[in-house]
Amino acid sequence: MNLLSAGYALLVFAAWNILRRNLLYISMTILQTSVELMDGTTSTLSDLAKGPILIVNVASKCGLTPQYTALEALQKKYAPRGFTVVGVPSNQFFQELSDDAEIETFCSTTYGVTFPLTVKSKVNGRSRTPLYKQLVTNKDASGLAGPVLWNFEKFLVLPTGKVHRFRPTTAPDAPEIVELIEANLS
Numbered sequence: 632m633n634l635l636s637a638g639y640a641l642l643v644f645a646a647w648n649i650l651r652r653n654l655l656y657i658s659m660t661i662l663q664t665s666v667e668l669m670d671g672t673t674s675t676l677s678d679l680a681k682g683p684i685l686i687v688n689v690a691s692k693c694g695l696t697p698q699y700t701a702l703e704a705l706q707k708k709y710a711p712r713g714f715t716v717v718g719v720p721s722n723q724f725f726q727e728l729s730d731d732a733e734i735e736t737f738c739s740t741t742y743g744v745t746f747p748l749t750v751k752s753k754v755n756g757r758s759r760t761p762l763y764k765q766l767v768t769n770k771d772a773s774g775l776a777g778p779v780l781w782n783f784e785k786f787l788v789l790p791t792g793k794v795h796r797f798r799p800t801t802a803p804d805a806p807e808i809v810e811l812i813e814a815n816l817s
Contacts, residue, residue: 661792664762666717669731669748676762676788679747682713683789683815685803686766688754689718690726690782691737698783699742701803705812706746713790713817716746716803719762721754724782754779769794772807789815 662677676684687702706716720727720734728734731750738744754763755778763779766786770776776796785797787808795811802808 661762661765661788661794662790664765666719666760666762667750669735669750674747676717679717680713680715681790682709682715682817683787683812684714685716685808685812686762686786686788687716687718687803688721688723688752688763688779688782688784689738689748690721690724691728691734693724693726693782695781695783695799698803699738699744702746703742703744705803705809709812709816710746714812718744718746718748719754719760720748720751721779721782722751723753723755723779726782727751754784766794766796769796771796771798787811 663675665673665675666679667673676686685702685705687698689699690696702716702718705714718738720731728737734751735748738748749760752763753759755767759767767778768776769786781799783799785799785801785803785808787795787797789795789811795808797805797808
């Protein structure tokens, strides 16, 4: 019985170490993931901000497009403390403008967007970006992971690499998002 208990304890310890290493790898790689920005540069998430990063798949012709106002307000309020929003334009729900220049002009003139925007990207399917391949593995408050359901789905990446997922109808300035941002600022 003693030998069996020792073997079981060793097995549990080994499994925990493997899990811990995998979680550390996932946390580190999400922050090291590169994104191609509309200004023609490529940057890692960790280069974009030292604090929390709110990643949102955006669209210019969606009923949720007015969320840009709250996203920009968060950017202005918290950017000096290491936070940023990253907008990821996507036409996978057929509600985005045709090219990056049009999207950038729409965002800046209609909503005064100052936060970084990536080039138009796929957030679902086999050709989704490496960033979204990682993001969609995270569960929302209901315990659901998987594909992005609609425009303006939000992923809050903390400086530790931990990701919190919020569905499209959750406002960018909802208390559950703001509390996490404020708790993780520089």
